[in-house]
Amino acid sequence: MYHYIRQRLLEVLRIAYKDNFDTYSKFLVKLSFKESKKTSKYIFEKKTILINNLSYKPADIFIAALLSLTEHIDIVNRSESHLDRDYFLVFRKLINVAIGRNIITLEDLTKYSDEKMRSKLQAEFSTFKNWDIKAHDFIPEYTYVYVFESFMIKNVLKTNGYQYDKDQGLWIKRLINSQAQEEQPFIEMYKNQAVFKVVNDNSFFIRPVYLLKIKTYAKEEAPLLNALEYGYNPKTNIWVKLIETSNIAQEMNNIEKIPKQKVFITENK
Numbered sequence: 001m002y003h004y005i006r007q008r009l010l011e012v013l014r015i016a017y018k019d020n021f022d023t024y025s026k027f028l029v030k031l032s033f034k035e036s037k038k039t040s041k042y043i044f045e046k047k048t049i050l051i052n053n054l055s056y057k058p059a060d061i062f063i064a065a066l067l068s069l070t071e072h073i074d075i076v077n078r079s080e081s082h083l084d085r086d087y088f089l090v091f092r093k094l095i096n097v098a099i100g101r102n103i104i105t106l107e108d109l110t111k112y113s114d115e116k117m118r119s120k121l122q123a124e125f126s127t128f129k130n131w132d133i134k135a136h137d138f139i140p141e142y143t144y145v146y147v148f149e150s151f152m153i154k155n156v157l158k159t160n161g162y163q164y165d166k167d168q169g170l171w172i173k174r175l176i177n178s179q180a181q182e183e184q185p186f187i188e189m190y191k192n193q194a195v196f197k198v199v200n201d202n203s204f205f206i207r208p209v210y211l212l213k214i215k216t217y218a219k220e221e222a223p224l225l226n227a228l229e230y231g232y233n234p235k236t237n238i239w240v241k242l243i244e245t246s247n248i249a250q251e252m253n254n255i256e257k258i259p260k261q262k263v264f265i266t267e268n269k
Contacts, residue, residue, distance in 0.1 A: 055210045148197070
């Protein structure tokens, strides 16, 4: 999934900074399942954008990544970065393109989870209702097909060009838009054996997930945890599973009676 996030950031960068693209595009993206106060952090020494809080809404994650990309560009330009006019002008240029390309919407920005950053942006550029940014009329280049709850057809998906994303716990296929219609018969054939999500409007999407870990006393609980689709790490004696954010309460109920030392959500090390 980090490849996908980087591709979408580069899509914005290529338009916003066409002449400086080669210089500004020298960065990496890394994912962490850590639940943190900061959704994204730029690590200068490694030129890496670290994405936390993968349980958050897709738009929140992309806005946070754009803020880290802004810091990266700011450091390239000035050898340092500050939350000043220069910084916010870079971000405004990036966000204009992101909204114009329908990657996110202005409404997403008004609901961004970092209230302090929302306030700073509005102090710099006026209230969001005065931002005159709209999605352009364009034809997206790609259609993305995401497949969830697909254990029964995983071999079929692999044979048909889908790739498994372990950070998301799903299968994904990117299609050139002109080929997207050809995929529809396949989706119709298997729609009762898995959950398909088709994104063809260029919007940014990742599956909001927690990484749930269980450390248990009882070896005899293995069949139950296997049945609940947990994976076992023998080095740490911990069972792990990606849980969609909307399902976390139900999952905690599912494991309530399992004897355990600890249940925790943390980064995937």
